[in-house]
Amino acid sequence: MELSDAVSEFKRILRLKEAYRRALCVMSCDNMTSAPKNSAAGYAASSAVLSGKSYELTAGREFGDLVGLLCNRADELDEITRREAEEQMREYELMRRIPEAEYVSYKRLLGVAFSKWQEAKRSDDFELFRPYLDEVFSGARRMAELASPGTDPLDHWLDRNERGTSREMLDDFFGRIRGELVPLIKRISRMPKPEAGFLHRTYPKAGQRAFSDEIMQLMGIDRDRCSIAEVEHPYTTFISRDDVRITTHYYENDVSANMFSVLHEGGHALYELNISPELSGSPLAHGASAGMHESISRFFENIVGRSEAFSRLIFPRLRARFPEQLSGVSAEQFHRAVNRVEPTLKRTQADELTYCLHIMIRYELEKLLLSGRAQAGDVPGLWRELSLEYLGIDVPSDSLGCLQDMHWGSGLIGYFPTYALGNAYGAQIFAAMRRELDTDALIESGRIPELTAWLAERICRFGKLRTPARLIESACGESFDPGYYIRYLTEKYGALYGV
Amino acid sequence: MELKEAVAKLKEHQRLMNAYNHAMGVMYYDIETAAPKNAIGGFSDTMAALSEITYKLSVNEENFELLDFLSAHADELDEITRREVEEAQKGLKLMRNIPIDEFVEYQRVQSEASAVWHDAKVKSDYAMFEPHLKKLVEFSRRFASYAEPDMDPYDYWLNEFEEGFTQDVLDKYFEKIKAALVPLIHRIGEKGQPDDSFVYKFYPIEKQRELSDHLMQVIGINRDDCSIGETEHPFTTGFNKHDLRITTHYYENALTYSMYSVIHEGGHATYEMGNCDELIGSPLSGGASCGMHESQSRFYENIIGRSRAFCDLVFPKIREMFPEQLEGVTEEDFYRAVNKAEPSLVRTEADELTYSLHVLIRYEIEKKLMHGELDTKDLPAEWNRLYKEYLGVDVPSDKEGCLQDSHWSGGSFGYFPSYSLGSAYGAQMLAAMRKDLDLDKLISEGRIDEITAWLRERIHKYGMIKKPAELLRISCGEDFDPDYYIKYLTDKFTEIYGL
Numbered sequence: 001m002e003l004s005d006a007v008s009e010f011k012r013i014l015r016l017k018e019a020y021r022r023a024l025c026v027m028s029c030d031n032m033t034s035a036p037k038n039s040a041a042g043y044a045a046s047s048a049v050l051s052g053k054s055y056e057l058t059a060g061r062e063f064g065d066l067v068g069l070l071c072n073r074a075d076e077l078d079e080i081t082r083r084e085a086e087e088q089m090r091e092y093e094l095m096r097r098i099p100e101a102e103y104v105s106y107k108r109l110l111g112v113a114f115s116k117w118q119e120a121k122r123s124d125d126f127e128l129f130r131p132y133l134d135e136v137f138s139g140a141r142r143m144a145e146l147a148s149p150g151t152d153p154l155d156h157w158l159d160r161n162e163r164g165t166s167r168e169m170l171d172d173f174f175g176r177i178r179g180e181l182v183p184l185i186k187r188i189s190r191m192p193k194p195e196a197g198f199l200h201r202t203y204p205k206a207g208q209r210a211f212s213d214e215i216m217q218l219m220g221i222d223r224d225r226c227s228i229a230e231v232e233h234p235y236t237t238f239i240s241r242d243d244v245r246i247t248t249h250y251y252e253n254d255v256s257a258n259m260f261s262v263l264h265e266g267g268h269a270l271y272e273l274n275i276s277p278e279l280s281g282s283p284l285a286h287g288a289s290a291g292m293h294e295s296i297s298r299f300f301e302n303i304v305g306r307s308e309a310f311s312r313l314i315f316p317r318l319r320a321r322f323p324e325q326l327s328g329v330s331a332e333q334f335h336r337a338v339n340r341v342e343p344t345l346k347r348t349q350a351d352e353l354t355y356c357l358h359i360m361i362r363y364e365l366e367k368l369l370l371s372g373r374a375q376a377g378d379v380p381g382l383w384r385e386l387s388l389e390y391l392g393i394d395v396p397s398d399s400l401g402c403l404q405d406m407h408w409g410s411g412l413i414g415y416f417p418t419y420a421l422g423n424a425y426g427a428q429i430f431a432a433m434r435r436e437l438d439t440d441a442l443i444e445s446g447r448i449p450e451l452t453a454w455l456a457e458r459i460c461r462f463g464k465l466r467t468p469a470r471l472i473e474s475a476c477g478e479s480f481d482p483g484y485y486i487r488y489l490t491e492k493y494g495a496l497y498g499v
Numbered sequence: 500m501e502l503k504e505a506v507a508k509l510k511e512h513q514r515l516m517n518a519y520n521h522a523m524g525v526m527y528y529d530i531e532t533a534a535p536k537n538a539i540g541g542f543s544d545t546m547a548a549l550s551e552i553t554y555k556l557s558v559n560e561e562n563f564e565l566l567d568f569l570s571a572h573a574d575e576l577d578e579i580t581r582r583e584v585e586e587a588q589k590g591l592k593l594m595r596n597i598p599i600d601e602f603v604e605y606q607r608v609q610s611e612a613s614a615v616w617h618d619a620k621v622k623s624d625y626a627m628f629e630p631h632l633k634k635l636v637e638f639s640r641r642f643a644s645y646a647e648p649d650m651d652p653y654d655y656w657l658n659e660f661e662e663g664f665t666q667d668v669l670d671k672y673f674e675k676i677k678a679a680l681v682p683l684i685h686r687i688g689e690k691g692q693p694d695d696s697f698v699y700k701f702y703p704i705e706k707q708r709e710l711s712d713h714l715m716q717v718i719g720i721n722r723d724d725c726s727i728g729e730t731e732h733p734f735t736t737g738f739n740k741h742d743l744r745i746t747t748h749y750y751e752n753a754l755t756y757s758m759y760s761v762i763h764e765g766g767h768a769t770y771e772m773g774n775c776d777e778l779i780g781s782p783l784s785g786g787a788s789c790g791m792h793e794s795q796s797r798f799y800e801n802i803i804g805r806s807r808a809f810c811d812l813v814f815p816k817i818r819e820m821f822p823e824q825l826e827g828v829t830e831e832d833f834y835r836a837v838n839k840a841e842p843s844l845v846r847t848e849a850d851e852l853t854y855s856l857h858v859l860i861r862y863e864i865e866k867k868l869m870h871g872e873l874d875t876k877d878l879p880a881e882w883n884r885l886y887k888e889y890l891g892v893d894v895p896s897d898k899e900g901c902l903q904d905s906h907w908s909g910g911s912f913g914y915f916p917s918y919s920l921g922s923a924y925g926a927q928m929l930a931a932m933r934k935d936l937d938l939d940k941l942i943s944e945g946r947i948d949e950i951t952a953w954l955r956e957r958i959h960k961y962g963m964i965k966k967p968a969e970l971l972r973i974s975c976g977e978d979f980d981p982d983y984y985i986k987y988l989t990d991k992f993t994e995i996y997g998l
Contacts, residue, residue: 019548022541023522026534030525034533037723039742042521045780046738049518206705224536240541243534281544 117409157414267300294422656913766799773959793921
């Protein structure tokens, strides 16, 4: 086959794959936001057909040969096509080593495990989920051994979720967190807590909706390319470069929940909205990795959104919308309230400082479960022990403890660390940005799009053309260093709490 | 080929088609309700890719052979399968004759035209839409000639939308309507009009949304099977009997616009929710024809919704919701207001009596467009001339004139007459229903579900298993007869206006 024919056939398949992906994304969005309840069965049936058809496009020998041909002549390809071929080859190689029957039965197991997890969480009955959790981990171990023989299964999954990440790297990372943050949190816990009751007065949804619009405007999000909807648990969907959907959830008794959801999801949106148009329609037209995506969302949520400069920018606007609820409250008080440190049971409600400890608990359990040194039956007990040790809190029920996250039930093993890495990437990126920009002045004067432009130039525009490690190097001028994150937190919270 | 094997192949084909159509339907609903504006580019690409897949799935020798084989064995098939084969053959008659490139191009032109029409309508700028319309007219004429080279192109499309109702039938039908209604409307014009100014007070959208919920409940719609969205132009779409979507449009200064849109679209949804379970996933689910669908939506909107009994039933609640706006307004005032018969500009806001004249105008224009007797450039002038002649109104802008409907922008020519036929079917069904049920009593007691049950048993449950003419015989015991419609309108409006 001529190279040019191979390239056009390859692009044709990718375009089809992209059409399936977009259709499935829209259906999923619709399912979460607009669809009536009883549509679930029809939705499941149709999306299974489409997923299967999409999978078939790249699973066959023929496609493997096509990609093989391209990879053999990689030097003759343009950069985008070369990276596309590399990524497809990697996926193909991994999948090729797993016998189809085993893969299908593992997928089926995950389907069941997820519904068992839902049931167990709802009825606070870990025992319902326990046998499935064991099977998920042994299945994950098996998949890892098949796909990456001779590799530690944990390393396989870490690398799958965040290219270039290994147990060695994370052990060091979490070791430093344990050594430096745990004592800081202990010291802070002895200090008086800032007043935050005013955040929990009644804030009508209509006013909060208008406030979301204002935040999105301050972030420079083009509403012709990004919509906002309401769901139970906020998330962001990327359909195309000109079609990103963020979601939020309004709590009338918590004005900050929506505010930080919009900042967080808006950050995810800005990443995708700033990917180079040359990548449009390509599988490379997305954030480089889960961790890198999280670094940008948390950059806007925490590094910008919970900064003093941002509090000074946003608070007068918030108070203008809710003058009664916030009468007598100052920007300074608001800033302290949104940075209140208090260990929580739930990861998703954790503050910026204690967040990584939640991840550390999950990481340690994943290590034990994946190596077989612990069984699912040990999880509730270990969860309680670790929560007490790191967070100093008692876990009253498994629903609020080891059943709180959907990840394990859906087969996301070794995924949690990407959240923590995202925070750490963000702090390092921020340090690099500050060498060039007066971020406080820009934020306080409402010039946040100038921060976004910096991120777009160094991170976002590349999509998946570069790996996370390479992006960090090119953006920051050095390789990944978790020390920035530890310093960022130590300095910020040391100053806030005077410890 | 074994018959059993052939049937299994047909069902598998339908399962795949159902999944793709489901995805495209959701994408369409999404682009109209939730997607950000610039999503349109990616949406068009994705729709084109999926359309190409479905086209290839259906338009291929293997499928033709399968269908021809099944047609040859029609006597041995169960009723549903036999009708599925018949409908597939009917649908493919056109597809078998359109080259794929033209079909894909058509899809692209169509979704572009649809987007441009939205803009053109907002700006009241017909010139920007005209080139797109011209292309769509050309496509329609060409496609008709591909499918039935010897048939008049307009007859082809009329027959596609409503089997058996071609120009020779419709010319006579509309003559009859014109002869009976124009004088009636004229006589009403000499009478005083009721005061309906209360309808146009300020009705906040938030409260109107609550009213929609209430109305859906009153007409018996299970919200777990049907959701409601907001669009420029209300419509209904459905993916199976457990997943219907209706939409409405709220005007703050027109209470009844959304109200009757909800009842109308609710009627469409009720039809499909009443399909028998055997039709889930079958291409025969939904309604028998456009006209039959319209007969049901208008049955709920006009025959039920604009009856005195219905006004007595719902108005107290409406007055309670809007006490200031409706202070001193009685049920009878409301009844008179929602039955005010007065020539107007916009079809969807037309009253029950003048409605068919709006359709007549479109019928005459389509006829000329399809015969090449009217250039799209001259469309606004022709439109305005006919509105003056039949309805005696001056059209002030194309926004309220020839740009008001979405149909032509979606490539539908020959659809409008089915609206009028639907009303005529409905009036005939009403006469039959009155022999079994005390309609006024049921409505005034809020027992609309019993009316729905009558319709479900005779119409809804069949989906497309029976054709429109057959359904009329089942429900009314006789063939189509437009005189019921003329009598219904004459009696109703003679009484209201005391002629």
